[in-house]
Amino acid sequence: MAAISKFLKLLLVLVIIGAIIWAVIDNYSVIFSKKVTGEITAVERVEIPVALISRAESNINEKVFSFAVGIKDQKTGEIYTASSEDRQWAVAQKGQCADAVFLPYPPWQLNKKDTYFGARLVRLYECPK
Incomplete structure (x- = not known):
């Protein structure tokens, strides 16, 4: 027993x-994400050379809403970059300030180690003068 x-x-x-x-x-x-607060140095829509034909009931490929994002950390001055499929970046502009969460690739993806694949926009605001 x-x-x-x-x-x-x-x-x-x-x-x-x-x-x-x-x-x-x-x-x-998500567990090892990095919160970055600072000025947006770049936010560019990634153009995909594909013609899309969509219907109301079809799923539009998320890659159509891809953005390349760069934010300069106000504390360290380091510029963090990531790709993102967060549609909120469409309204962000260079020179504005943002709070964003950067999602790192896991360490077992060796060819992408120490880089970020996602930038989630948390807050967007005008930089203080």
């Missing part, structure tokens, strides 16, 4: 550890 109890406790611990590891791997970019 004691052996079964020890086995069940070990199994429970392994399941919990496995669930934690899975959650970290699945949500790595």
Whole structure:
């Protein structure tokens, strides 16, 4: 009976550890995201040389709403860049200030290590003079 109890406790611990590891791997970019506050140095729509024919019920490819974003961190002066499919960037302009969350590629994607694939616009405002 004691052996079964020890086995069940070990199994429970392994399941919990496995669930934690899975959650970290699945949500790595959100867990290790970087909040950047500063001036927008660039926000450019990425033009895709594709003609689109869409109907009301069809899904439009998200790549059509891709933007390249650059923000200069007001604390460090470092410029963070990322690509983004967040449509809110369509209204942002160079020279405005923004709070954005940059999502990093996970370290197991070695060819994209230490770069960002997403920039989520949190707040957009005029820079203080």
